[in-house]
Amino acid sequence: MDLDSKAYFKLIYAHNSVGCFEEYIRIIVAIISLAERHNHETPEMWCSRIRDPFRKILEENPRILSKNGYITMYGKLYVDDKIHNRPTNYIYCSVCDSLVFTPANSLFEDRYGDNHLKRCISGNTILNEHARRNEILKSIDTREFQIWQYKQYILQEEAKINRLRLELFSQxxxxxxxxxxxxxxxxxxxxxxxxxxxxxAKATIAENTIPSAPNFEPAYISPAKQEIIPLTSYQLSNCKSDTGEIFISSRYAKQPKGTTLRLKDGTLITIV
Known part of the structure; x- marks a missing residue:
């Protein structure tokens, strides 16, 4: 059988059961020891260390395993002065013989490793890369949604705090x-x-933030009054005069005081 999440479940079940196949127990113990990342070990270093031993496990157990499988890298999680092993986003795949990043978002989220293994076995590298990109994009969207949810709850709690303060100071x-x-x-x-x-909400934000085609009226800052005045055709035709007036676009005119602007000729202008 291919060493996917279902195969891992069978091996772990045998490991936790009394009187089950000793071969299964021996395999899962060997894999668990390889899955743990050592201290100060990068994913690439982990992959280099476990690659050959892992492939050897697959090759030496043909009665149980095929040569196709993946192993997940586990990192250390410290909770209450106790060390727990936690799966990371990295797997080593024996089919493509490479370290692979998966967009897993929680414990035991094995479908990404399973999907990658299936696509590798099928041999369609273009489909594999396309599917991997879609999985990453979907994971990004899921995380953004979770962050947005948290923000909604935070806003609700902030409203409650404001209400408590009003109760204290606005009798x-x-x-x-x-x-x-x-x-x-x-x-x-x-x-x-x-x-x-x-x-x-995301669509509304995108609509309000994505810039449209430029559609603004040129303006200049009057040194005397420090105000933005739309340019007339006469002023536009005389923009190279020595009047001391600075011609800039409206988006630069809205910069806060103290902002320094650099012109194409290297001249620095500070908004005061």
Whole structure:
């Protein structure tokens, strides 16, 4: 059998059971010892160390295993002064003979290793790379959604904190007005943090932040009044005069005080 997550489950089950096949126990013990990353060992160093021993395990057990399989690198997790082994995003695949990064997001998320192994066995490298990119993009989107959910909960807690502060320092204000000022809602809907709501918020943000085609009126800063004045056709035709007036675009004119701008000729301009 191919050494995928199902095969690992069978080996671990045999290891934890009494009177099961000694061969299974011997294999899983050998693999577990290889999976652990040593202190100060990089993923590449781990892969170099375990590559040959792992392939030897596959080759020397043909009755149980095929030569196709992967092994997950485990790192150390320190909790309450105790060391726990935790799977990482790295696997070594015997089929493509390489260290592979997977977008796993939690414990025992084996489907990425399984999918990679299946695609490698099929021999379609183009499909494999395309599928891997899609998995990474999907994982990024999932993590962004989780971050967005956390932010929604944080906003709710901040509203509650603001309400408590108003209770301390605004005795004369009515309770309903305090709730309004603190943005406290008593009709909390769990759907407000759903994936659909996240996509809607993401689309709104993208629409408001993606720059459109330039569509602004040139302007200059008047040294005397320090104000932005739209340029007339006359001023545009005389932009090389020695009047001491600086011609810049509106997006630069909106820079805060103290901002330093560099012109094409190397001249530095500080907004005051």
């Amino acid at each position: 004369s204000t009515s309770h309903s007005e305090k709730d309004k000022l603190a943005l406290v809602s008593y009709d909390y809907d769990t759907r407000s943090v759903s994936y659909e709501a996240y996509l809607s």
